[in-house]
Amino acid sequence: MPPETSAAPLVTAARKRHELTRSKAIQALRELDRTGAPVSFEGVARRAGVSRSWLYSQPDIRAEIERLRDAIGRSPSPPIPAAQRSSDASLHARLEAALERNRQLTEDNQRLRRQLAHALGEQRASTTRS
Incomplete structure (x- = not known):
């Protein structure tokens, strides 16, 4: 078997694992925001079962965590879930x-x-x- 065809199943499996991990992280982020819980890299990593370093390496997820964390951090009152914000x-x-x-x-x-x-x-x- 040529090397490129024997690696194809591994590449496919890695791609699926990456997408599954991304969906778990995004779901955890949405859940924290929906419930009004503090959004942090640690909280998202713990809820999704991923590492914080992996979250930092995903630009879109990292930007969303920082945006939600900063939005809640500026507010003196308890955090309001995204669906309830005006x-x-x-x-x-x-x-x-x-x-x-x-x-x-x-x-x-x-x-x-x-x-x-x-x-x-x-x-x-x-x-x-x-």
């Missing part, structure tokens, strides 16, 4: 809705003050006539 667009929409509601309440308040002043004026006029 996007900038969502926060902007909520702010706009709150400002509109505030404007409506201000207009209602002014209208009610005018009605109250008018009613008190009529009440005073009727008591002075009597």
Whole structure:
């Protein structure tokens, strides 16, 4: 057998093992983030059953761990799972809705003050006539 064909099953097995390891690491990362647990290289490695050095060698997984770790590290409150975090667009929409509601309440308040002043004026006029 030529050397390149005898290595093919080994290459295939190594590729499958690599993909399985990646999927376990990504799943562990998602699970930590979903539950709101602290995200760290140690935590992901322990949950996925991989080494920390392997995690550091995977650029995309490393970047995601660092992003989640930094996002949670900046927050003074307990970590919020990714699915529950508000996007900038969502926060902007909520702010706009709150400002509109505030404007409506201000207009209602002014209208009610005018009605109250008018009613008190009529009440005073009727008591002075009597």
